[in-house]
Amino acid sequence: MSARTDTSEDFAPRPRVLTRLLLPAALLVLAVLAAVAVVRLPPHLACGGLGSGxxxxxxxxxxxxxxxxxxxxxxxxxxxxxxxxxxxxxxxxxxxxxxxxxxxxxxxxxxxxxxxxxxxxxxxxxxxxxxxxxxxxxxxxxxxxxxxxxxxxxxxxxxxxxxxxxxxxxxxxxxxxxxxxxxxxxxxxxxxxxxxxxxxxxxxxxxxxxxxxxxxxxxxxxxxxxxxxxxxxxxSNDDFVRALAEYADARPDLSRAALVLDENSEDRHVNTLTEAFRAHFGDRIVSEEPFGGTTVGDEYRYVEFFNIVQNVCGTGAEMVLFSGRTANLHDFLDRLRGRYCTERPVTVLFVETGPVIAEEDVRPLDDSDITVVQASANDPRWSxxxxxxxxxxxxxxxxxxxxxxxxxxxxxxxxxxxxxxxxxxxxxxxxxxxxxxxxxxxxxxxxxxxxxxxxxxxxxxxxxxxxxxxxxPAARAGDPGGRPVPVIEIPDRGTGHPVHHTPLE
Missing domain, CATH: 3.40.50.2300 (Response regulator)
Known part of the structure; x- marks a missing residue:
């Protein structure tokens, strides 16, 4: 018997057999790709798709x-x-x-x-x-x-x-x-x-x-x-507080201050604001009232200021230097409106880029003899x-x-x-x-x-x-010199929104 000659055609699977062999492998590859997609793609697809940056x-x-x-x-x-x-x-x-x-x-x-x-x-x-x-x-x-x-x-x-x-x-x-x-x-x-x-x-x-x-x-x-x-x-916060100190200097009725300060050690804004208040109000500060405030990254939580307000009344302070975030300022003002010493006007000094008091909240402040004095980066009256x-x-x-x-x-x-x-x-x-x-x-x-x-x-x-x-100028180390810093009264008590200017040196 003669030997059989082998050819590639002889050993090639028939098309249907080939399909049966390849289909499971293809499905396995697709499954792996799908798994990778589940793990990797959604973070990109959720934000504009691949290539979005x-x-x-x-x-x-x-x-x-x-x-x-x-x-x-x-x-x-x-x-x-x-x-x-x-x-x-x-x-x-x-x-x-x-x-x-x-x-x-x-x-x-x-x-x-x-x-x-x-x-x-x-x-x-x-x-x-x-x-x-x-x-x-x-x-x-x-x-x-x-x-x-x-x-x-x-x-x-x-x-x-x-x-x-x-x-x-x-x-x-x-x-x-x-x-x-x-x-x-x-x-x-x-x-x-x-x-x-x-x-x-x-x-x-x-x-x-x-x-x-x-x-x-x-x-x-x-x-x-x-x-x-x-x-x-x-x-800077130091510039803002300088403007508030100039305002207080022009008000002889403001001689004693209570510093209400957020003790959050990780909040650089609040920490440097507290330092500035201490530096520029010095001996006028008759008491310090710490609280644990809501800082950046925290979910907002209401802060109870009852005891602090009682202490402010007890000091006889005519002004409060509030060193905290805006959300906590509103908590403080809510409690301050119900203070027991309502016969004595209170001025609250604060720092923020723009106005912090909504129009509908001005009347309740006025009725409670509270004035918020804010050093701001701009004046809402500009036109x-x-x-x-x-x-x-x-x-x-x-x-x-x-x-x-x-x-x-x-x-x-x-x-x-x-x-x-x-x-x-x-x-x-x-x-x-x-x-x-x-x-x-x-x-x-x-x-x-x-x-x-x-x-x-x-x-x-x-x-x-x-x-x-x-x-x-180089002497200001990157802080703007000659910049206006409006001081805003809410409610407006007629001081005309005095404007402080940052130093050039």
Whole structure:
């Protein structure tokens, strides 16, 4: 018998047999891929899909975008407003990318997924985005010399570090990586909270040589002195309390103070506020009344101030220096209205970026002989009227807001100060960037060259910002010099809202 000749055809399975062999393997592969998808994909898919630049962390979408996909925090009724402003930012960024002129990126880092119980409200963050967008449009389209050479266009990117800025690490690393882009990231603005995470994140950006302009984080010392390259728009807590001390000096009926202070050791805002009250009110403080307050990252909890109010009455103090967060101020005022010493007027001194008393709460304060005196970053009475006391830069900002956003929310949304602060932060960064662009005759500057340029914004190069004329002399270590600090009485007792100005040295 002759041997059989083997061929590949002889040993090839029939098509049906091949299908039976491959099908289980294919199903196994699909099952594995599905399992991987279940483990890996949802964090990305929940935040705009793969390639969005965002990832879900602890229920929040974390990362950096150019305006899309949109962050949608807070109640649903605000979502359309959030979509609108971020779509406008993205449209402008896309236009700049196609424009052909050189451009650079500036990132706004903030708590872009706030909730109603967080340290910053969804409304405040919405106003922040609108203010920054107005500054971007003025920079790219305005013909105002005050914003530098529009030959260098500005792309505005949005970086979410979490509702209490505790998820900053991947965001900061992404921002650092963007410094090598063809249109490089060259500065960061924002930073809404005076907390340790803000300091740590800013320190990491500083190590990478990226300059920063903070908007509303006011803790004393959170500036160039501790984090090289960090300047800010807001007055420091020390500046705010100086303004309150000047107000008290002009009131001979205010000679004794009770310092009501939050003892939370991790809250840098409260700690430096307490230090400032002690420094500037000194011997006028006749008692200190500590409490355990609600700090950043905590869920709000009501604080019972009954015993503290009793003690305040017992000291005979005419004023209370309240060193705490806004939520706890309202708890204190609720209890203070029912104090046993109602025959004696009480003035409560406080610090916040914008007004803290709602219109419907003014009458109950008046009926209880309570006056809240607040050092603020802006005055809600500022308007286009010549006698409103508004800074020279306020009217151009207001008109630009009308032009680019249709005046949406004006004038009410300006009262909390967040639109102005973020507009002014981006405006300051743009001026420093473009000054170096002009000096280098059209060559893109590096982020390292922007840092010293921030401290050249003084004297004849001061920033004509919406919140006032800002200067950054080296002696102020990044805090704004010559900046107005309005002092607001609620109810208005007729003092005319005195304005303190921060020192230049």
């Amino acid at each position: 965002l990832v879900e962390r602890g229920g929040e979408c974390i990362g950096v975008t150019d305006g899309g996909p949109a962050f949608l925090p807070g109640p649903e009724e605000l979502h359309e407003e959030y979509r609108r402003i971020q779509s406008l930012i993205k449209a402008e960024n896309d236009r700049v990318a196609d424009d052909g002129r050189p451009s650079v990126k500036v990132a706004l880092v903030s708590t872009l997924t706030p909730d109603t119980g967080g340290p910053l409200s969804p409304e405040q963050i919405l106003h922040s985005l609108r203010g920054a967008y107005v500054a971007q449009m003025r920079a790219n389209h305005g013909e105002e010399a005050r914003l530098g050479d529009p030959g260098l266009q500005i792309r505005l990117h949005l970086a979410n570090a979490g509702k209490v800025q505790d998820k900053w690490e991947p965001v900061v690393e992404e921002l650092i990586g963007m410094t090598d882009d063809r249109a490089p990231l060259i500065a960061v603005v924002g930073w809404g909270l005076s907390v340790q995470d803000t300091e740590d994140a800013a320190a990491r950006l500083s190590e990478a040589g990226i300059p920063m302009v903070s908007s509303v984080a006011s803790a004393t010392g959170l500036n160039h002195s501790t984090i090289p390259g960090l300047v800010r728009i807001t007055p 286009l009227e010549e006698d409103s006391g508004a800074p020279a830069g306020f009217a151009p900002f207001y008109r630009a807001h009308q032009e680019y956003l249709g005046g949406q929310g004006l004038p009410a949304e300006l009262s909390d100060g967040y639109a102005l602060a973020h507009h002014d932060a981006l405006m300051t960064a743009v001026l420093a960037i473009r000054s170096q662009y002009s000096e280098r005759r059209g060559e893109l500057p590096s982020s390292a060259q922007i840092r010293p340029a921030l401290f050249q914004l003084k004297d004849g190069n001061s920033v004509k910002a919406a919140s006032g004329s800002l200067q950054f």
